[in-house]
Amino acid sequence: MTKSILSALSLCVIAISSTQAQSTRRVDYQISFPNRAQHEGRVTATFTGIPRGATLQVRMAQSSPGRYALTGFAKNVYDVLAVDSRGRTLSVTKPDVNGWNVIGHDGVAKVSYKVWGDRTDGTFLQIDHAHAHMNMPATFVFARGFDNAPVTLRIDVPENWKVATQLVPTSDSSMFTAPNMQWFMDSPTEVGPVMFSSWTQSINGKSSTYRVAVHHLGTQAEVDSYAAMARKVVDEHTAVFDDAPGFDFGTYTFIVDFVPWVNGDGMEHRNSTIITSSRSSLADSVRRIRALSTLSHEFFHAWNMERIRSRDIEPFDFERANMSADLWFGEGFTNYYGPLARRRAGFLTDDEFLADVGGAAINTINSPARQHNSPVGMSAMAPFVDGAAFLDPMNSQETHLSYYIWGEVVALSLDLMLRTKYDLSLDGYMRAVWKKFGKKQTPALAPA
Ligand SMILES: [Zn+2]
Incomplete structure (x- = not known):
């Protein structure tokens, strides 16, 4: 055997073992609510298939899809412990503000912690006597390198509560699965008397x-x-x-x-x-x-934003603020179609619909911010205005016009132009955009 064959073989072995490590990686979560009166949940995250000798880098997200400001979810995570597959305590260090490193494992690390939350909306976590409302990035840690690992979630469901989620159900009503970490984090879950x-x-x-x-x-x-x-x-x-x-x-x-x-x-x-x-x-x-x-x-976002998707936010990076130049389209055109569909379904009168789009037009015409930036530029400001809080004031009256509003007016203007000049409509335009950019989903985005 020549030296070059030997080294080629050993390269092969390394490649196979890293592929095997990838394919055997999995993440199994469990959450229970023994102290829900104090808004506290208990989580165990078991990471399997960690390469031997590697440091497991466990992190809490700093951001959440659809909300553009930084969130600092790690502030409500405490009592972090880790054991290996045999229950031996592992060393846990805190290398940065958003996470923990675990060493000395045997390929498996079971990380347990308490998580606290008392706000129900699209971004955060609330656990109380009445429900557990979980936005996943606010609730569950993840580990670097486990992006493609399949995920399971077992929920200790309190008596008379049910689970509402897009996670995939199993024959066990307390057990759910997700094909990968991005998909899991995109699956908010309400546990309560639903x-x-x-x-x-x-x-x-x-x-x-x-x-x-x-x-x-x-x-x-x-x-x-x-x-x-x-x-x-x-x-x-x-x-x-x-x-x-x-x-x-x-x-x-x-x-x-x-x-x-x-x-x-x-x-x-x-x-x-x-x-x-x-x-x-x-x-x-x-x-x-x-x-x-x-x-x-x-x-409407099920098409426009989730499947006709800005490449700026795909895949979503949970470790930083995600900026998209396309929110004037993703949010603005959606803001136009929200009331339009209600009008078409008979739930708004013409006057109510016109008051909505007319209000957006007046706001846009009167805003001084248009002198400073375009709809694209306004979209890029989202991390400063969408759910953000700063101690110092922002000159937003002068410099920011919502991409929801301006984008809605762009949609209205385009619809009126297509209707009056070309005998077409924005519906046909959206259909064309869907066929070109949304209908065919990549397997990474559409795992089923
Ligand atoms: Zn929206």
Whole structure:
């Protein structure tokens, strides 16, 4: 055997062992809520397939998809411990503000910690006597190098609580799976006294199941009535694209939290949305119609943002603020179609619709910020304005015009121009964008 063959063989062995390590990597999470009165959860994250001798770099996310400011989730993680597969205590060090390094493992590290959270919206975590509302980056650590590892989550579900999530169900009602870490982090989960209502839709050979999952103080009949309205909105959006988004694993879940102590928000995900409001209620038809506002906006994102996706935010980097120059399109055009679909479904009058788009036009025309920046430039400011808090004031009255508003006016203007000059409409434009940029998803993005 020549030396070169030997070295080629040894290279082969190294390549195979690193491929094997990749393929045997997995992450198994477990969460329980023994101290929910104090807003505390207990998490165990078991990382399997760590290369021998390697330092396991465990981190909390610094950002969350769809919210552009930094979040500092690690501030609410404490009592971090690690053991190996035989239960021997491992050394845990704190190399930076957002994470922990674990050494001395035997290929497996079981990292346990407590996590605290008391805010329900699209970004954070709330654990209390009434529910556990989990945005995954606010709740679960991840490890560098485990991006492609399959994930399981076992939830110790308190009595009479149910689980609403886009995570893949298993035959065990407390166990869920995700094909990889990006997908897991994109799967917010509500555990509580949730009421479900669902329907199926079939278009172009795609069968989609829609679930409305509501945590509220009302009745199942109210949820069913709201779901029937939501279905009409879904059908209007579907008609724009003449196609369903094509959900991973075939299901989309509207996760709705209408209880008095939550913060108002809406957050898009690939196969679900979080809708939270302390003022919304499903108690009568007028309020149910109002409660379609955020739902309509978020659902349009299933196409525009989640699948017609800015390359700036894909894959999402959980260790920094993610900036996209395209939010004027992703949020702005969505802001136009939210009320438009409600108008088409019969839930807004012409006057109400025109008040919405007219208000956006007036705000845009009167804003001094247009002298300083373009819609692209406004989009790039998102990490400073979307959920951000600073001690010093920002000159935003002068320098920032929301990309939601300006983008909505760009959409309105384009729609009016296509209609009046070319006998076309923005619907056809969106359909063309969908066919070119969204319909065909890469396997990395659409794992099912
Ligand atoms: Zn949005």
